Amino acid sequence: MKAIEFDAYGEPADVLAVADRPVPEPGKGEVRVRILASPVNPSDLLYVRGHYSGVEPKFPAPVGFEGVGIVDALGPEAEGVVVGQRVAAVNGKGGNWAEYAVLPAGSSLPAPEGISSEQVASFVINPASAILMVRHVLAVPRGEWLLQSAAGSELGRMIIRLAQRDGIRTLNVVRRRESVAELEALGADAVIVSTEGPIDEQVHDIVGRQGVKYAIDPVVGQTGTDMFKALDEDGRMLVYGSLTGEPIRIGEDPRLILSGRRTLEVFWLGYWLPRLEESGFYPPGTPANSQLGKDIEALMRDDILVTSPGRAYSLEEVGTAVAQAESVGRNGKVLLTVPDTSQAGTT
Ligand SMILES: NC(=O)c1ccc[n+]([C@@H]2O[C@H](COP(=O)([O-])OP(=O)(O)OC[C@H]3O[C@@H](n4cnc5c(N)ncnc54)[C@H](OP(=O)(O)O)[C@@H]3O)[C@@H](O)[C@H]2O)c1
Numbered sequence: 006m007k008a009i010e011f012d013a014y015g016e017p018a019d020v021l022a023v024a025d026r027p028v029p030e031p032g033k034g035e036v037r038v039r040i041l042a043s044p045v046n047p048s049d050l051l052y053v054r055g056h057y058s059g060v061e062p063k064f065p066a067p068v069g070f071e072g073v074g075i076v077d078a079l080g081p082e083a084e085g086v087v088v089g090q091r092v093a094a095v096n097g098k099g100g101n102w103a104e105y106a107v108l109p110a111g112s113s114l115p116a117p118e119g120i121s122s123e124q125v126a127s128f129v130i131n132p133a134s135a136i137l138m139v140r141h142v143l144a145v146p147r148g149e150w151l152l153q154s155a156a157g158s159e160l161g162r163m164i165i166r167l168a169q170r171d172g173i174r175t176l177n178v179v180r181r182r183e184s185v186a187e188l189e190a191l192g193a194d195a196v197i198v199s200t201e202g203p204i205d206e207q208v209h210d211i212v213g214r215q216g217v218k219y220a221i222d223p224v225v226g227q228t229g230t231d232m233f234k235a236l237d238e239d240g241r242m243l244v245y246g247s248l249t250g251e252p253i254r255i256g257e258d259p260r261l262i263l264s265g266r267r268t269l270e271v272f273w274l275g276y277w278l279p280r281l282e283e284s285g286f287y288p289p290g291t292p293a294n295s296q297l298g299k300d301i302e303a304l305m306r307d308d309i310l311v312t313s314p315g316r317a318y319s320l321e322e323v324g325t326a327v328a329q330a331e332s333v334g335r336n337g338k339v340l341l342t343v344p345d346t347s348q349a350g351t352t
Contacts, residue, residue, distance in 0.1 A: 007320050008103035009341075010065040014055030017327040021053065021068065023320055029107040031080030038094045041124040042099040042317070043072030045330035046338040047223075047246060051098060056247065060098060069101030070343070073125040076113060083110040091116040091159075093128035097275070102320065104343050123314045124305060127338055131160040132301040132310035134274050135167050135191045138221055141286040142272060145155055145219045147172035150212050152220040152235060154178040154204075154228050155248060156188055156196065159312050159338050164221070165193050166309040176211060178204055178228065182335060204231035216240060220274070224285045226251030234258055238265030245272040311335040332339045 006028045011020040031037045049068055051057040066343040077092045086092055092113040100106045116125040145151050151168055155161050156177030168175045177188055177196045178230060185196045197207040208217060216237040222229045223246025230253050233242055244253065261288050277284065279294035288296075304310040315337025318326035323341065330339040 006104040008100070008322050009068050009320055011053055011062075011068065011196060012065050014053065017050050017053045018324045021323050021327065023323065024119055024227070026103075028105050028335070029103070031078055031083065031107045033081050034083055034110055035107050036076050036083050036086055036092075036113050037078040037080075037105055037107050038072075038074035038092060039067075040074040040094070040101055040103060040114055040343050041122050041345055042071050042340045042342045043069045043208040044127050044312075046071060046127075046130060047248065048130070048332065049102075050327060051102070051247065054135055055224045056250065059273060062099070067098075067100035067106075069099055069103065069106070070096055070129060070316070071130050072096070072101035073116065073128070074101075074106070074211045077105065078108075079110070084183045085110050086113050088287060091122070091125065095127050102341050104320075113348040114298060117148060117305075122151060122285050124311060125342070126160060127312040128301060128305070130274060131163055131312065132305065133161040133278070133297060134245065134272070135158070135160060135310060136297065136300055137274065137286070138245065138272055139164060139167055139171065139173070141279070141284070142270075143219050143221070143241060146169070146175045147176070149219060150174045150175045150176050150194075150217045152178070152208060152217045152232060153245070154199075154222045154224040154232060156186040156193065157181075158223070160223075160323055161215065162191060162313070163310050165191050166191075168302065170304075170307075170309055173323065176208060176217065178224075178232070183334065199228055199231075203234075204228060205234035208232075208235035221245060224255075225253050228257065229253035230255070230257050233267065233269060234261060236261075236267045240265075242267070242269050243272040244269060270343075295319065315339045317342045 007023050008026045010024045072094045076086050095112045096108050157179050165175050173195040177193045182198050188196050195211050216235050218240050220232050220242040222232050226249035233255050287293040317340045
């Protein structure tokens, strides 16, 4: 089978290549999935660059943490799915940028009927992060402001729509004025452009001198630094990405760390998913991961946690796909697709 791999950390367009590998056999408790499509997410690219500490690659290392496919074979004691079933495949070790992937049975979630494979390909990482950050970790109350950066990202757009559903006001930071009208049309309450003046000053002009109680930031660098300055004295900010790769300087204005109790906390889905049961986020009874899955499905059916489709590329076009995924002002999520040679299970 064809599988995308890398031999050493580096720029994705330089180090990723298609390799010819034997079709993998599922072991105990594992399933083999014939991949239909896999998104190019920022976490895949951080991983290839060696900036993703949650997973250690063993070179030559496979890539691709998320995707959609058809269950093709079951290992001994694999439960919860059947051969021929369409599933959302979360591959914690990477490996979905291939024709086949082997993963734990519990990481292949039966795809809800009537939801397109394009949406199922991005069923978990961004939707689960939106729900967990807004509703559970920050638990933003109705009527409050939520400040977020990279608001034009696929996840940022989900958060705008989710916040609107939950009665939360969003104050959105983008880097280009062209994004403003589009996000306002999506339901953003306010949009500011980071290049048009210090973010904290622009935030204070909108919400008042006290600042905001809740913020989420995947950009870091000067954006994260200025967002921290926009927090009120009890404000909490979740950092959940590193799009600039630069540091946040929380002491840049010493007055902000010599008063109040502002907090900066890391959010990583890979930390929370295995801890959902004991997190207390969901009522006991039904397993917490299936409650989260049901929430995602319902919010996807309501067009809230949906991903805008972007360009699709074959595995051989991976170099172009990863460049396109990081192009400024890209429209929609880039997908790597594998031609579907069988119609089995495509409900
Ligand atoms: N911690 C977690 O568990 C977790 C889970 C899911 C996602 N994430 C993070 O969430 C973020 C968004 O993910 P996504 O899939 O929605 O991404 P995406 O659709 O690829 O969007 C990326 C966005 O980031 C903006 N951007 C890129 N580089 C930037 C920079 N240097 N300065 C400012 N803005 C920049 C782009 O702005 P333009 O529109 O101007 O090009 C674009 O809107 C990523 O950082 C990802 O790693 C984290």
